[in-house]
Amino acid sequence: MNHGQTQPATVKERSHIALNNEFLRKAVKFTTERLRNGKKKASEEHGNWEEWRERGKQIRLHTIAHLDYYLNQFVENARANGVHVHFAADGKEAVELSMKIAASKQAKSVVKSKSMVSEELHINHALEEMGIEAVETDLGEYIIQLAGETPSHIIIPAIHKNRYQIAELLSKEAGETLPADTSILAGFVRRKLREKFLEAEIGMTGCNFAIAETGSMVLFENEGNARMVSTVPKTQITLMGMERIIPTFADLEVMATLLPRSATGQKLTVYMSAITGPKRTVDGDGPEEMHIIIVDNGRSLQLGDPEFQELLNCIRCGACLNACPVYRHIGGHAYGGTYSGPIGAVLTPALQSNVAEWDDIANASSLCGACYEACPVKIPLHDMLVYLRNRKVEKGYGQTAEKIGMKGFAAIMSNSKRMRSVVKLGQIGQKLVVRQGLIKTKIGPLKGWNSVRYLPSLPNESFRERWDSLVQEVKNENSPMSEDIRTRMEQALKQRENGGRSHG
Amino acid sequence: MKVSLFITCLSDAIYPRVGEAMVRLLARYGVQVEFPKQQTCCGQPAFNSGYWDEARESARTLLAAFDDSDFVISPSGSCTGMIQHYYPKLFEKDPVMLEKSKRLQAKTYEFTQFLVQVLGVTDVGAVFPHKVTYHPSCHGSRLLGIKDEPMTLMQNVKGMELIPLPFAEDCCGFGGTFAVKMSEISAAMVSEKAQHVLETEAEVLVGLDMGCMMNISGNLMYQGKPVRVMHLAELLYEGVKLA
Amino acid sequence: MAEQELTLLEQLEKESRAKQAKFIGGIAAKLGRQEIAKKPVHPFRGAPDFWTQLEWSQEERIERFMDNWQSVGGHAFHFATMEEAKQFIAERALELEAKHIIRQNQPELNELGLEEALPEVDIQVWNHNPAENWKAHAAGADIGLVVVDHAIAYTGTITVLSSQDKGRSVSLLPTVMMAIIPVERLKTRMGEVMTHFDGARREDLPAGIHFITGPSRSSDIENDLTIGVHGPGIVYALIVG
Numbered sequence: 006m007n008h009g010q011t012q013p014a015t016v017k018e019r020s021h022i023a024l025n026n027e028f029l030r031k032a033v034k035f036t037t038e039r040l041r042n043g044k045k046k047a048s049e050e051h052g053n054w055e056e057w058r059e060r061g062k063q064i065r066l067h068t069i070a071h072l073d074y075y076l077n078q079f080v081e082n083a084r085a086n087g088v089h090v091h092f093a094a095d096g097k098e099a100v101e102l103s104m105k106i107a108a109s110k111q112a113k114s115v116v117k118s119k120s121m122v123s124e125e126l127h128i129n130h131a132l133e134e135m136g137i138e139a140v141e142t143d144l145g146e147y148i149i150q151l152a153g154e155t156p157s158h159i160i161i162p163a164i165h166k167n168r169y170q171i172a173e174l175l176s177k178e179a180g181e182t183l184p185a186d187t188s189i190l191a192g193f194v195r196r197k198l199r200e201k202f203l204e205a206e207i208g209m210t211g212c213n214f215a216i217a218e219t220g221s222m223v224l225f226e227n228e229g230n231a232r233m234v235s236t237v238p239k240t241q242i243t244l245m246g247m248e249r250i251i252p253t254f255a256d257l258e259v260m261a262t263l264l265p266r267s268a269t270g271q272k273l274t275v276y277m278s279a280i281t282g283p284k285r286t287v288d289g290d291g292p293e294e295m296h297i298i299i300v301d302n303g304r305s306l307q308l309g310d311p312e313f314q315e316l317l318n319c320i321r322c323g324a325c326l327n328a329c330p331v332y333r334h335i336g337g338h339a340y341g342g343t344y345s346g347p348i349g350a351v352l353t354p355a356l357q358s359n360v361a362e363w364d365d366i367a368n369a370s371s372l373c374g375a376c377y378e379a380c381p382v383k384i385p386l387h388d389m390l391v392y393l394r395n396r397k398v399e400k401g402y403g404q405t406a407e408k409i410g411m412k413g414f415a416a417i418m419s420n421s422k423r424m425r426s427v428v429k430l431g432q433i434g435q436k437l438v439v440r441q442g443l444i445k446t447k448i449g450p451l452k453g454w455n456s457v458r459y460l461p462s463l464p465n466e467s468f469r470e471r472w473d474s475l476v477q478e479v480k481n482e483n484s485p486m487s488e489d490i491r492t493r494m495e496q497a498l499k500q501r502e503n504g505g506r507s508h509g
Numbered sequence: 510m511k512v513s514l515f516i517t518c519l520s521d522a523i524y525p526r527v528g529e530a531m532v533r534l535l536a537r538y539g540v541q542v543e544f545p546k547q548q549t550c551c552g553q554p555a556f557n558s559g560y561w562d563e564a565r566e567s568a569r570t571l572l573a574a575f576d577d578s579d580f581v582i583s584p585s586g587s588c589t590g591m592i593q594h595y596y597p598k599l600f601e602k603d604p605v606m607l608e609k610s611k612r613l614q615a616k617t618y619e620f621t622q623f624l625v626q627v628l629g630v631t632d633v634g635a636v637f638p639h640k641v642t643y644h645p646s647c648h649g650s651r652l653l654g655i656k657d658e659p660m661t662l663m664q665n666v667k668g669m670e671l672i673p674l675p676f677a678e679d680c681c682g683f684g685g686t687f688a689v690k691m692s693e694i695s696a697a698m699v700s701e702k703a704q705h706v707l708e709t710e711a712e713v714l715v716g717l718d719m720g721c722m723m724n725i726s727g728n729l730m731y732q733g734k735p736v737r738v739m740h741l742a743e744l745l746y747e748g749v750k751l752a
Numbered sequence: 753m754a755e756q757e758l759t760l761l762e763q764l765e766k767e768s769r770a771k772q773a774k775f776i777g778g779i780a781a782k783l784g785r786q787e788i789a790k791k792p793v794h795p796f797r798g799a800p801d802f803w804t805q806l807e808w809s810q811e812e813r814i815e816r817f818m819d820n821w822q823s824v825g826g827h828a829f830h831f832a833t834m835e836e837a838k839q840f841i842a843e844r845a846l847e848l849e850a851k852h853i854i855r856q857n858q859p860e861l862n863e864l865g866l867e868e869a870l871p872e873v874d875i876q877v878w879n880h881n882p883a884e885n886w887k888a889h890a891a892g893a894d895i896g897l898v899v900v901d902h903a904i905a906y907t908g909t910i911t912v913l914s915s916q917d918k919g920r921s922v923s924l925l926p927t928v929m930m931a932i933i934p935v936e937r938l939k940t941r942m943g944e945v946m947t948h949f950d951g952a953r954r955e956d957l958p959a960g961i962h963f964i965t966g967p968s969r970s971s972d973i974e975n976d977l978t979i980g981v982h983g984p985g986i987v988y989a990l991i992v993g
Contacts, residue, residue: 020694030697036975056800063796073780074789080772082954089761091768092775102764109760144981145972161972168974191970191978198982203891219954221961229924229968229983236920236960237887247779254946255798261942261963262799269971272820272907273942276983277963279949284959287916289879289886291959301775308782330680334697369691371684371698372557373647391595394559403559411560418518418549418567428522443730453692457700458727461523468516468525472544475529479536486539490628494510497627498579501615 012341016369019339029165033336036164037327043270044324044379051266061263062383064256065318068217072308072317075217075250076299082220086282089296096126099300103128103209103242104135106296110240112137112206116198118224118231119143120211121159121321122244122300124343125356128209139209140201142230144194151178157337157345159323160268165336198230208234208292212245213321214260215297218253221281222297225264225274232276241283241292247299248317254279260320263381267322303356312392313355318382319348325386328379331369340366347376347386354393367393425469432463513578514542515571515617517588517719518550520740524719527584530746531620535582537749538628542582548574551591554685556599565599565606572596572609580627581617584740585718586649589619594652619649620742621658621717632665635748642674642711643741644681644702644725646718659717659741666748672709676701683724695724703728706736713737715744799943806906808940813905814991817938820908824966825979826987834864837932837990842869844930844988845895854878854890854926855897857917860934866897878919890921895928896984902945903938903989907965910989911945914960923964929984931964935993 013019023029048054068075080090093099099122107115115137117123129139129150141150145163149156151174156162163171172185179193210231214223222243224231235241251257257279265271284291307313326332326346337345342353350366367390376386397403403411417423438446444460454460512535520527532542548571552564571592575581583589596610624630643663649655663671682688682698689695702725706714714729714736716722726738739747780788798804808816818828831837845853853875855861867875876889890896898918902911910931914920923929939945942963949957968983979985 017691017693020691024693024697032974039975053800053802056802060796060800067792067794067796070783071789071792073776073783073785074792076779077772077776077788080776085954086957089764089768090772091764092771094775105760105764109757142982143972144970144978148972161975163972168976171973187973187976187978190973191981195981199891203887219949219957221957227968228970228981230981232920232924232962233982236924247775252794253797254949255943258799258942258946271824271965273909273963273965275824275965275967275969277965279961280959281954281957281961282959284914285916287882288914288959289882289916289919290890290921291914299775305779305782308779309784330682330698331691331694333679334694334701368687369694371647371680371682371687371695373680373684374651375647375678375680378651391557391559394557395561396559398559398561407558408560411555411558411563414555414560415563415566418552418555418563419570421547421549421570424518424549431522450689453689453696454727455731456692457696457731458724459730460727461723463522464525466525468521468528469544469546471525471529472546475532476544479532479541482533483536483541484539490538490540490630493627493629494580498510 016339016341016366019341020335020369023335023339028167029336030334032167033164034333036158036161037333040160040269040323040327044267044327047266047270047272051262057259057262058381058383060259061381062318064251064259065320065382066315068250068252069248069314069317072248072250075252076247078217079215079220079250080299082218083282083297084220086220087295088220088282089294091296091298093298093300093302096300096302099126099244099298099302100128100131102298104131106240106242107132107135107137107207110206114138114140114201114205115207115209116140116142116201116205116234116238117209118211118226118234119146119162120209120244121343122211122246123209124156125302126244126300140198140205142198142201142234144191144228147194147198148174151175155338155343158326159321159344165338202233202237205238207240207242208238209242209244210234212243212249212297213264214251214257215245215249216252216254216257216279217250219281221279223257224276224278224280227275229276232278235278235280235292236290239292240294241296243295243297245297245299246304247301248304264320264322267324267379267381303358306358307355313389315384316352316355316389318384319352320382322381324379324381325376328375330373330375331371335369340369342366351386351389351393425467428463428467432465435462510579511577512540512542512580512582513575514544515548515575515581515583515588516544517583517585519719519723520584523723524740527719527740527742530740530742531582531584534633534742534746534749538630540628543578545574545578551588553588553591556591556595558686561599568596568599569606572606572613575613575616576609579616580623581613582620582623583617584620584742585720586619586646586653586655587718587720589617590648590652592617619653619655619717621662622653622655625658625661631661633662633745633749634752635745636667636752637744637748638668639713640670640672640711641713641715641744642672642706642709643677644674644706644714644716644721645677646716646721647680649717650678655717662741662745663715666745667752672711674709675705681721681725683720685720688724699724699728703732703734707734711736713739713744715739715741717741803941804943806941808905810935813938813940814935817903817905817908817989817991820905821966821989824908825969826966826989828989828991830991832993834860834992837992838864838866838869840990841866841897841930845870845873848894848928850894850928852876852893853895853897854893854922856899856919856922858899860899860932861897878922879916886919887921887925890919890925893926895930896922896926897930898923899932899934900937902948903933904942904945905938905940907942909942909963909965912962912964913958915958920960920962923962924983926984927980928986928988930988930990933989933991935991938991
């Protein structure tokens with residue numbers, strides 16, 4: 006989705022475009038498989054993965070349940086470290102704060118490391134309007150910035166670009182033709198961005214975690230660009246989602262165990278940096294001035310909402326994207342928001358609190374639960390998708406045809422006799438369309454289904470019609486129940502009375 | 510002890526042979542299955558689409574139908590999952606129905622769960638001399654954790670070659686109303702799933718959820734591929750007759 | 753600092769403090785509290801209990817660290833003495849035709865005598881003269897040499913802390929990084945390192961704590977692994993002792 010180009014309004018239309026882009030589908034499949042297998046291998050090798058997930062979940066649940074305390078503690082400690090802490094209720098405020106700081110530094114250039122929050126704010130655009138160059142320095146982010154696009158994956162932003170497209174983009178920047186060779190392309194970016202790091206007055210980062218007890222902010226990365234951004238320029242501005250808090254360094258060990266393994270299958274990212282305030286007076290490097298802008302931008306809407314508070318537990322690893330069979334086929338841009346995949350399908354409408362506009366991406370899920378299974382902090386995204394759909398209906402935004410359909414469903418299914426008559430009607434009515442036991446017609450609601458499938462016809466007798474004769478036939482076949490089975494069944498009943506059966 | 514069959518609307522109307530196989534198979538262990546006729550549908554199509562009032566109307570028929578049952582067994586992990594995971598949510602504001610939901614939740618089992626966990630049956634004595642591949646449906650395996658039960662039952666079928674399905678855990682793209690609402694995405698998913706089934710060169714695809722089976726077999730038939738698609742209960746019962 | 757900058761900072765500071773009560777009070781309200789929560793009991797602090805029991809022998813720590821460091825593309829060696837490590841560094845520096853080396857101003861390195869072993873090479877000692885541009889020195893160096901503060905065998909990670917004498921740039925800007933790991937600083941788990949930071953007074957923490965696990969890398973172009981994108985692409989871990 007290029008700037009200035011309007012993207013289609015619905016996920017259906019956007020996914021149609023994606024589904025017809027063979028390269029994109031192949032690239033997304035390849036990458037998500039690689040990451041998914043990496044995660045599987047890393048979590049198996051580490052062992053006790055369920056215990057670690059549970060621990061990660063508990064730490065996040067606890068922190069968010071006491072976010073007022075921990076965030077306040079973080080703020081006080083960060084200030085004591087010499088950080089200028091700011092609060093932004095929404096994206097606009099965060100951008101304004103950043104601009105004020107940039108203007109006072111008379112900055113001409115800002116180097117940025119990967120930050121999903123900054124994507125939420127569209128801050129590059131704002132900086133450019135002020136005449137300040139904003140340079141993304143993560144290799145993938147740099148590539149899509151040159152292409153004028155947005156990331157299509159949390160972890161691998163340029164998942165949708167091939168090396169030829171990348172060579173073309175970088176050649177334009179280099180002023181010479183670069184071959185489509187990964188190491189040459191990366192080498193060019195290294196040299197080019199080295200200059201940018203050294204020139205820039207301001208380094209802008211995101212924040213993976215913020216440690217309440219020490220006021221430290223933590224960055225995970227593989228390239229070293231986040232270290233550059235937080236070491237070389239004189240001023241550092243960190244954009245931090247208000248929910249990024251964890252209580253202690255000990256808790257960071259748990260996050261550091263879960264995040265890299267879930268994201269890429271690494272035991273740890275190449276760099277994990279905990280930055281505690283600006284450079285000390287005697288230090289030879291590090292930013293002289295450090296700002297942390299704590300951003301709400303819809304996050305607090307989830308607090309106190311029993312169905313969605315757990316969304317704030319997300320550690321942005323992207324594992325749900327890699328596990329998702331829908332993402333696998335349509336890629337990130339089809340979701341239409343900053344965040345894609347299952348987390349995006351829930352987070353985008355939740356943060357913006359405009360269910361009506363964004364509800365359609367909540368429909369782009371078969372509710373298979375792969376996201377929940379992949380999530381290192383066990384966020385029940387598949388349930389949240391249903392809750393979103395429900396809220397849309399409750400607020401009266403349901404589509405008329407669907408509403409009528411569902412009223413019909415309720416009318417039929419609330420009464421078994423009515424259901425039986427409808428099935429009977431179907432058995433008779435289908436005679437018009439059944440050929441060799443199959444329904445192949447592509448009319449009405451069958452259009453989508455039958456474009457790649459046939460529908461089986463209804464047998465002459467439904468189960469409930471068959472039952473009376475079946476029960477007679479089976480009576481003669483019945484074996485006597487063994488003592489063992491009887492005992493087992495009785496035990497199951499007894500266990501249940503004692504509340505003994507656990508579910509799933 | 511009263512064991513009741515929750516047939517599910519799909520098996521009732523389209524795949525009655527699945528219910529029949531369950532009933533006949535269980536009869537061999539002396540388990541007499543009953544069929545309360547006021548049951549209709551678990552309500553999942555409406556629930557998943559966000560229409561919870563409509564889902565409740567449907568769910569009430571099950572709560573009434575199985576009120577005095579000791580065990581409720583169903584040929585679908587998905588419909589069982591609906592009862593197990595979402596009925597208490599659906600009726601959270603209605604104490605009477607909530608209590609009923611919790612009771613139904615405690616006594617409802619997916620077919621292989623009942624066979625293996627409750628009855629302790631791991632080998633039904635079936636013979637099935639075919640190449641078979643198994644698609645573990647998402648709701649059964651993820652929501653209910655049904656992973657070992659079907660595997661144990663299948664491994665004990667004599668003469669059967671069980672071929673692992675590549676990307677077995679990936680959703681087939683059915684998802685109830687999803688297949689209609691997001692038909693293009695669903696089509697991409699089912700086409701890939703069918704492709705993986707064909708790669709195994711299996712003669713039979715077996716599963717525990719007829720929704721998924723209808724979806725995959727619909728695509729296989731569309732492609733003109735002669736893969737037989739069955740519920741595990743059917744396979745086991747057919748195997749028992751062969752033995 | 754210019755006048756206008758100071759005024760802005762003061763103004764922003766005022767605004768921030770004014771807004772804090774509302775911002776955090778709003779969170780408390782959403783969580784159903786009238787006031788900000790008191791310090792809660794944190795029952796799930798850190799790693800699960802079974803994990804904190806894990807402790808490897810020194811031999812195993814060395815082996816596992818080296819395996820891990822190598823598996824991500826780093827070079828790892830084990831030496832009995834600092835003298836052997838020095839020989840190795842000098843040999844590699846000559847092999848790599850290094851012209852500029854930058855090293856931390858650490859006692860172990862001051863005593864190493866690398867300057868004598870490599871008389872032809874320009875070896876800079878980080879920040880020994882604060883007037884110079886040390887970031888530029890580091891950016892121009894072929895090799896950055898550090899002694900690590902901690903190392904973690906389980907993940908193959910070194911930890912370096914910043915100070916007046918220890919630049920963050922030294923492990924970041926040169927093409928090659930060499931890290932000496934005194935064996936007694938090599939721990940089994942990350943948690944053993946974290947206790948140092950949780951145990952320290954906040955004001956004693958350094959500005960930069962960096963965990964480094966191998967050479968800089970990216971897979972952003974068609975999943976093709978590229979080494980040395982921004983940070984050092986060649987990294988040596990030299991365990992001594």
